[in-house]
Amino acid sequence: MSGRYDIEGLKARLSGIRTEENPALVKQKSRDFFWYSPTLKRQLESVTGDIVVSPKTRDEVIATLAAAHALGIPVTPRGTGTGNYGQAMPLSGGIVLDLSGFAQVLEIGHGRVVAEPGAVIAAIDKVTRADSRQEMRLHPSTYHTASIGGFIAGGSGGIGSIRWGGLRDAGNIVSLEVVTMEASPRVLTLGGDDLHKVSHAYGTNGIITKVEMPLAPAYAWVDVIVGCETLRGAAELANMLGEQDGLLLKELAVVAAPVPHDHFKRHQKFLPREKHLVMAMVADFALDPFLALVRRHKGAELLMRSDTLSPEEAKGLPPVFELSWNHTTLRALRDDPTVTYLQVLYPFPNQVELVARIHERFGDELPAHLEFVKFDGKVTCFGLPLVRFTSEERLEEIMAIHEEMGAPIFNPHRYTLEEGGMKQTDEVQLAFKREADPQGLLNPGKMIAWEDPSYDYKSGKTFLFRGLAEG
């Protein structure tokens, strides 16, 4: 791809800002966890940028964008590259804008924190916990590596969503500062409805340079694992626990047998192979009512609680949140590279019934993994079922059957915003792109509405970006 852009001219304009051109290192910084998907693995394997630019201040971001704009070089922003859909992969090459060094925590208030976009979420929590026993409401399972800016630009929810819903929900982001991609980049502060312009937009329409996020109390969270005899029983128990308004939970998931025993290696001694798990993070002072509710549930059995483990038992055990969300997928993939996954919504109020019906239909081809969340004011669950992959055609068929049965798919095997999301143009994000990136230089190829306004989402085809086709 090299040679398409005036990289030497760029470097001349960026003196003092760190850059990297070593092809191996550039390629490394051009990738994320896209390889969870066999489809994306095939499509994106050869994607790489031309240069990595690593600004550490807002002024350096502005200088980089101004230079790139002047030279017509695409810019694909990136935090720490923990996404799963190629969000931060530069489909047209050019600049990989590595924001991982732009990472200070700037200010802590009662209920909020202000940070730079590259700050790793666990690192923010470390500071806010020490300051005032507060922590982020939401984080992905890649807590220890994911940046807050990347989470906002490319994530949707995760640990904490059983309490707070998702990043899209009003109040889960307080404000964002973004810089536009223009000859003279502007600095804008967005709040309220305007947050939708850039959150979960993959950095296609502005570079986040500051985030203000709400904080929750950092309680002593206890990991609890409960075993159930049936998947339905586990889903019913989790749903009931999720609906307890006074019970402080931070995470609530179900993973069907035999996945936990087979792939949660360090926990294996606690996990009979035939048990379907309910996994939770429970505030220490909520443990007593939590366990009382579990005891009342037929067929449920406490398998592990982290607060009563001996030091030897606890040694080397990852936290429950690293068995959840896409870490469940990761653990299975590590053992069995033929496994992949889906993202499913089981809509309220039929979630438990729908889970049971769908998984009866697919059996062991599709081991269930449910993440309980608040969604539009109700408790329901998302699914990240594992798929024992055979072919892309069968994968498509499995997804079509889900949709037919009433469970919408958020396709994790697509790199565009629309195909991975609502399968329609997001007019708010598109309008903001016209304003903030009129040349279309930010993360090209990810917003179909920009690349091909006449694209038919109902065609049944996969959108293929010309930048990739050319590549």
Place this chain on the structure above:
Amino acid sequence: MSGRYDIEGLKARLSGIRTEENPALVKQKSRDFFWYSPTLKRQLESVTGDIVVSPKTRDEVIATLAAAHALGIPVTPRGTGTGNYGQAMPLSGGIVLDLSGFAQVLEIGHGRVVAEPGAVIAAIDKVTRADSRQEMRLHPSTYHTASIGGFIAGGSGGIGSIRWGGLRDAGNIVSLEVVTMEASPRVLTLGGDDLHKVSHAYGTNGIITKVEMPLAPAYAWVDVIVGCETLRGAAELANMLGEQDGLLLKELAVVAAPVPHDHFKRHQKFLPREKHLVMAMVADFALDPFLALVRRHKGAELLMRSDTLSPEEAKGLPPVFELSWNHTTLRALRDDPTVTYLQVLYPFPNQVELVARIHERFGDELPAHLEFVKFDGKVTCFGLPLVRFTSEERLEEIMAIHEEMGAPIFNPHRYTLEEGGMKQTDEVQLAFKREADPQGLLNPGKMIAWEDPSYDYKSGKTFLFRGLAEG
């Protein structure tokens, strides 16, 4: 009533414990806000105890119960007397056990507090806020006067219920210490499922001597009042706001026109007479998305936000929570003694439709007052509608129509647990009474299941306790 019990013998056994026999003072301490109800006013007007005993320690409580047990004197416990159903009124006379002086805050942890039962909720918050910016999750509108023990024994929820549900919900009480009514009173600590034995039991089966409650962060809450053109519009707006999982609210209510203008005197300048209100307490950092949502709602108009008032405007304004729950009723009653109220549940998911239909039917006879809450994991609303009272017969008729239309009534015109609640025996509470108060000396007349096991709740009659009939 005096003369029935050996009060002199009691005093001899209670040396060192404060007592009061002045009939005017005893009568004062034998009452609560029962007069909100014309029915209870008629039935309970002459109720009084024989003596007030005011223990300040657990040992003094134990000594009092042992003495009362030995002499067969009934004991009716009481916090600060802010109930509305005669919960703490001594139907058989005897001892009024005034716990308002047994009121220390004992211990504060991260997410919990331990206190004595007589501690006023606002006083607990004052200590926990100063200690660690924490506060109680739930409180009644009588925040500044209600005791925590009284709230647990006689209340159900209130401010905070839009976030945490009610006191009955798992996790909203951590543990309780109770003393039994036996020759040698036992001290029991209850947690988990056992909490149901004594919470909302009006002190009929044990005296609470210590409470452990969860704490939430004490954010800077902003009072916001929004005006809507229609009751349905206000209910829809409130319901939508309540369903925002990321929006931190502490209170969310609707009061129909013209009640706010007519009875919220100090706020009157903000309140056009024809506007139906949505009133909320919003965390300061959630105000921006809250107002963005309000702006999107057709016909909604911001009438007041407490954070931008000038000192003159703010002067003398009560907090919004003192316009809510039974303070709404109180403000109307002060101006118009013929007003009374109901307690209604509008079950999810038809709450808005049901509110609209019921209030269309009754018109100005029944001005709407809705309190939005979490209930079994969903958002719905309770109603505390005002009733322009004409007769007890019409009041019964209005209640019957609610039940017919699908809105269960929790009758605030009854002094028994069952008639004010689920209209059936609470087997857990009854069983615990057999164990903890075998002589039936604690708060006689309030638990029908104990007084008359064969009572038919479906008879349509009102239970009349023999102690009252004798009186």
